[in-house]
Amino acid sequence: MITMREIAKRTGVSVSTVSLVMNHHDEGRVNPQTAAMVRETAHKLGYKVNPLARSLRTNSTRILGFISDEVATTPFAGGMILGAQTAASQLGYMLITVSTDGGVREDDEIDALKRYGVDGFLYAEMSNRVTDVPSKLLDYPTVLADATDRNGTIPSVVPDEFSIGYDATSYLVKAGCQRIAYVGCDAPGVEQAQSGRLAGYQAALRDGGMPYDESLVTNVTEPKTAVESVHDLFDRERPDGFFCFNDARTLYVYETAARHGLTIGKDISVVGVDHHRVFAETLYPALTTVELPHFEMGYWAAVKLVSLIDAQAVTNLKPPTTTAAIPPIDANTPKIHCTLLKKGSVALH
Amino acid sequence: MITMREIAKRTGVSVSTVSLVMNHHDEGRVNPQTAAMVRETAHKLGYKVNPLARSLRTNSTRILGFISDEVATTPFAGGMILGAQTAASQLGYMLITVSTDGGVREDDEIDALKRYGVDGFLYAEMSNRVTDVPSKLLDYPTVLADATDRNGTIPSVVPDEFSIGYDATSYLVKAGCQRIAYVGCDAPGVEQAQSGRLAGYQAALRDGGMPYDESLVTNVTEPKTAVESVHDLFDRERPDGFFCFNDARTLYVYETAARHGLTIGKDISVVGVDHHRVFAETLYPALTTVELPHFEMGYWAAVKLVSLIDAQAVTNLKPPTTTAAIPPIDANTPKIHCTLLKKGSVALH
DNA sequence: ATGAAAGCGCTAACAC
């Protein structure tokens, strides 16, 4: 490992001078010539600051803690983690991810993260909900992802549920569907997503000049009765378009369609939120999907968190290439409390 | 933050004594009375060692680096991460996870991890393959998960592919199937999995007193032609049992079955490897699944890595409750080079 | 403009 002392020795200056230069605190304090030399040898030797040693003095590790459960059970956690990691990496931070499933106690994990000196926390849910932030986080900078704080005091990043419903339904309207059904979800915990998407569905119908008809809406909870109720919807209403709350509900529709001998993309149109990639990629290219912005939520939550920790670190951040589809948000986006993000990608086929 | 100095002051001893006690180096060096006092006040004050400060002296952070790509694109990464994190947590280590998709350069991430002082690396693939370990890892303790090193020098943990094929097929034999098909995969990169599972399939047929018939095997590569070839297999061979290489291939079979008006669990039996949870949970309870031991691979890879770093840290480890299904492996399992793991859970319905 | 020195929390060799 190459240290400041090393490059001080080689340059013939003191460690403090090197420190000043390496931290860009040399403006008007260090001779530009000296500074240049220091920088040069540092670069030549491939010097990198030891963040752990630094943290001993500064009380700042540039480590972010990412907490969530369900990492092992949903395919969506990965996107959020990757988004958060991408932002962290761009800002010179590191991400430590812990999941609290697997029998690991949440409070213990938080303690462990604190021991490792994280500068702040990302607390992520895997489905937009109102949540209680663990009290152990309250004394640290914390940002929620895919959830909002019940008390409204913690900044959070959530998807634009209304737009998801609106865009999906508009797509079906434009596709020429006459009888557009909504296969929703009234399970507890997802009220935010359900109501937002339903409202978007209704608005898109209205803007498309179509009436809102309650009998075209079925809210599915129990897997057991799910196929039945969708089957029922098919028989009763003969919809020609379906907006599905999530992957499971898309499956119900597909199953029912197959049993009725109907082909998606020909006889009926389906737009599903977030269904598993394998469907669209390998089997049902005629399915249209609205992807939840998991990557983007992770990304902007991390940006927000870093801005809380060190406001000026966030200047000159360039948004990630992978999120070309998100609307032009400036570096000072994530507003406090509730930032709306939307991936405008209703894929056309 | 409560430091050693603090508890030294309170107890009236020196910091070094506290250090000795807290590191269990007091045996025969520190008066048991004093030791007890130290321990007591440490406990009372909730003292926790600062691993970062310690690492400055010891060159050991007790942080493990977990590297993989595809965290955002496969639903399986989460299980491995959780397994690794669980083991790390049990052994007093922390896990920093980085993924190299998202445009982040692998070498850069490795450098970053080194800067943060990781003691070793877990390098994970999302499908059992022969891989080249990045040269940047060669000077650190490293363990592969779901992959083997091309040079055979790096320890690795992989699934027992043969048993997967054998168990799945045996299940179909026991279920009374007469014509058992294998829907395999001959895409490049998964040769290990494909050949192992195929061999298991053949062995189970043999042991079941059934002939191996090549025309019952179809190896699917291209999604485009996939449904066709499975359709073809249905028409040509009229199998009554299917062993499917992975979730996509299970889907092809389900699709084809639906189109033929056949019901899984009634007309035909299907055993699929690792298909998405949502299938079994919400729609097709009659599907039988063999789950790849992602959690276990992550878990044992981490155990192995820690044993490389600090052999005696691994004593008195108790295996995680979540892996009750894995065979009784002792703490000294992961053998060097190639440890075979198997989740013996062919779920019966 | 630069360096000496102190100290972050901890470990370990060495004295007493």
Add this chain to the structure above:
DNA sequence: GTGTTAGCGCTTTCAT
């Protein structure tokens, strides 16, 4: 048995 001391790599105050 226990304390003193030095030092890990870095930042920062204070002399010079």
